[in-house]
Amino acid sequence: MRPIFSKWRNLVPLLLAAALAGCVAQPGKPAQPAAGGGKGTDFSEWPCLSYTLACGRTPNRKPVKQALAGPLGGDPARGKVFANERSKGNCVACHLIQGAEQPGSKGPDLSAYGTWDRSDAETYALVYDMRWRNPDTVMPTFGVNQILNDQELRDVVAFLQSSK
Template sequence: MCLAGTMSQAGEVAPKDVKFTEDGAIAESLTGVAGDAANGAIIAGTKSKGNCVACHQVTALADVPFHGEIGPMLDGAGERWSEAELRGLVANAKMTFEGTMMPAFYKVDGFIRPGDAYTGKAGAEPLPPILTAQEIEDVVAFLATLKEE
């Protein structure tokens, strides 16, 4: 059963219920389930999911072509940011970096120009988040493994 504005599954925090700290971190897991770093790596390199490599370079994903240079190199992300900070950045980086171009992967409303696939029409909010709560946790687990070489 899904109740709007509450938990969408047992133990899962709905996008509108996420609590960010003053600096944009999310202290608690969105699911209560540990992230799967291997699945997080897949999500980070998959165009239809996280597609982190569109903007970031990630040595651990060297087999994925066409890494971008818009965002910072993600090597060492697990040393630069805590898991809470990584969770906040993946869920909605604008809570930490106001002017960032990074998409909010766990947001359902308040968009400037939402699109409705390829129809050319504006999408109706609330929109589904780009990533699920567990996918956010998986990407965070993957990013936490990235240490300086």
């Protein structure tokens, strides 16, 4: 057998994987991430890099220190799910949190946040928009850009406060 065959033989599993991957992702047309992104949105309501489209001139939303209205009323169990879910909070991408699989390393370890003695109001305001404390943060603008809604934010705060 010619040596070339022994090299190309290794391709078979790769090609199988590629063919399978090809079924879900259409080349040239990246799949729209539906979950968490709203109803089939193409995200054109947010600022973009274009020189010609309207989103190229859409302003960023300014930093907001959002006040927490009323008692927290969050569900820590639901918050734990949101914090670990990619399409929701995805806190785990950057933070070590309780229940984390493959936690990230950029943000502080939050697995004992409940012992830090931070108020619900401060925690809520920081998850809502970290920029009022640190304008150069890489933390997404969860509240101000409606990545999480008010109840989801409260649930995440409740989860953090229950992390002891």
